[in-house]
Amino acid sequence: MTETGSKQVSKVEQFWNAFQACVEENRVGPDRSVFYVRWAQEFVRFEPGKRLRDRTRQDVEAFLADLRERPGVSDWRARQAEHALKILYEIFIPGYAPKRTTTPAQGSEKEIPTEETGPTTSGFRDRVIPGEVERLFSPLLDAARLAPSGSNAQPWRFKIVRDQDTKLKLVQASHRQSFIADAPVVLVCCVDIEGFLNGTVSGIQDLGKIGAIEGRIVKILMDRSGQFKTMDMEQLIPRITFNLAIAVEHIALRALDFGLGTCWIRLLDEAAIKGIFGWSDHISVVALLTIGYPDESPAPRKRLKIEEILID
Numbered sequence: 683m684t685e686t687g688s689k690q691v692s693k694v695e696q697f698w699n700a701f702q703a704c705v706e707e708n709r710v711g712p713d714r715s716v717f718y719v720r721w722a723q724e725f726v727r728f729e730p731g732k733r734l735r736d737r738t739r740q741d742v743e744a745f746l747a748d749l750r751e752r753p754g755v756s757d758w759r760a761r762q763a764e765h766a767l768k769i770l771y772e773i774f775i776p777g778y779a780p781k782r783t784t785t786p787a788q789g790s791e792k793e794i795p796t797e798e799t800g801p802t803t804s805g806f807r808d809r810v811i812p813g814e815v816e817r818l819f820s821p822l823l824d825a826a827r828l829a830p831s832g833s834n835a836q837p838w839r840f841k842i843v844r845d846q847d848t849k850l851k852l853v854q855a856s857h858r859q860s861f862i863a864d865a866p867v868v869l870v871c872c873v874d875i876e877g878f879l880n881g882t883v884s885g886i887q888d889l890g891k892i893g894a895i896e897g898r899i900v901k902i903l904m905d906r907s908g909q910f911k912t913m914d915m916e917q918l919i920p921r922i923t924f925n926l927a928i929a930v931e932h933i934a935l936r937a938l939d940f941g942l943g944t945c946w947i948r949l950l951d952e953a954a955i956k957g958i959f960g961w962s963d964h965i966s967v968v969a970l971l972t973i974g975y976p977d978e979s980p981a982p983r984k985r986l987k988i989e990e991i992l993i994d
């Protein structure tokens with residue numbers, strides 16, 4: 683290989699390494715980011731010789747359509763590829779430009795697409811295909827179902843809301859946070875208080891029987907579950923709620939695997955939401971979770987540094 687050739691290879695490698703880092707910054711784990719790079723590389727190979735900056739929305743659509751036709755490419759893989767291209771065009775390439783210290787060589791893959799020649803961001807935006815999110819419910823709800831819970835009580839319950847009228851009612855019952863109605867699916871995330879009280883007892887018994895917890899702890903937990911029955915709701919509900927929070931976050935994380943975005947909503951009027959569905963007292967509404975293909979890729983929000991979350 684000539685010196686120029688090897689430099690070129692290394693520039694291309696740098697491009698993909700930087701893209702992988704960008705993917706990971708956008709909440710895709712390192713175990714999956716490698717596949718994002720592969721999808722983007724496959725997109726490059728799809729039309730050999732045509733530079734990224736010269737490709738149009740039609741090229742992207744043609745690639746994704748081709749992918750969906752290929753045997754062995756499941757729906758979620760195609761969604762992952764779509765998410766990869768979304769990050770590539772909406773975040774990585776424009777975001778890469780200001781950080782550059784050198785001008786890209788003519789013809790290199792590192793050239794930044796221009797507004798005129800690159801796919802427009804709106805090419806991906808608002809791209810919610812009815813039915814697609816719903817099809818993914820089984821793995822999302824499975825992620826919740828498999829979440830751990832204290833005494834294996836599994837107190838989480840969910841209501842799936844897809845119809846616009848109910849979504850608009852949820853908006854009203856959540857301080858008019860109108861974006862809720864824009865999501866194709868809203869999950870009403872609840873706890874079942876009776877289910878928790880019963881589930882705790884049977885859960886402790888089962889765990890004791892199989893030896894997952896020792897007899898001494900079974901006794902302590904049983905005593906404590908007796909105390910739950912005498913607690914008022916203000917004391918009891920937080921004890922139940924953190925179990926639900928784990929399950930909801932399982933859903934949120936699993937959703938990322940499919941390129942879906944979620945948003946937790948806690949600012950809500952619980953009584954009003956219960957009124958919409960006519961739920962009885964043993965159901966407590968804890969949060970809403972909107973689910974859909976994101977129409978934006980916001981920059982990561984501020985987070986504390988590791989040293990700030992460690993207590994000396």
Ligand SMILES: Cc1cc2nc3c(=O)[nH]c(=O)nc-3n(C[C@H](O)[C@H](O)[C@H](O)COP(=O)(O)O)c2cc1C
Nearest residue numbers: 856859945946947948949950969980981982983984
């Ligand atoms: C428990 C909880 C409650 C939240 N409630 C709301 C809400 O009512 N309305 C809203 O717009 N966002 C809500 N959010 C979203 C947060 O504002 C968001 O997660 C936070 O700004 C961090 O941004 P990031 O998740 O994009 O990193 C909530 C998030 C959590 C975890």
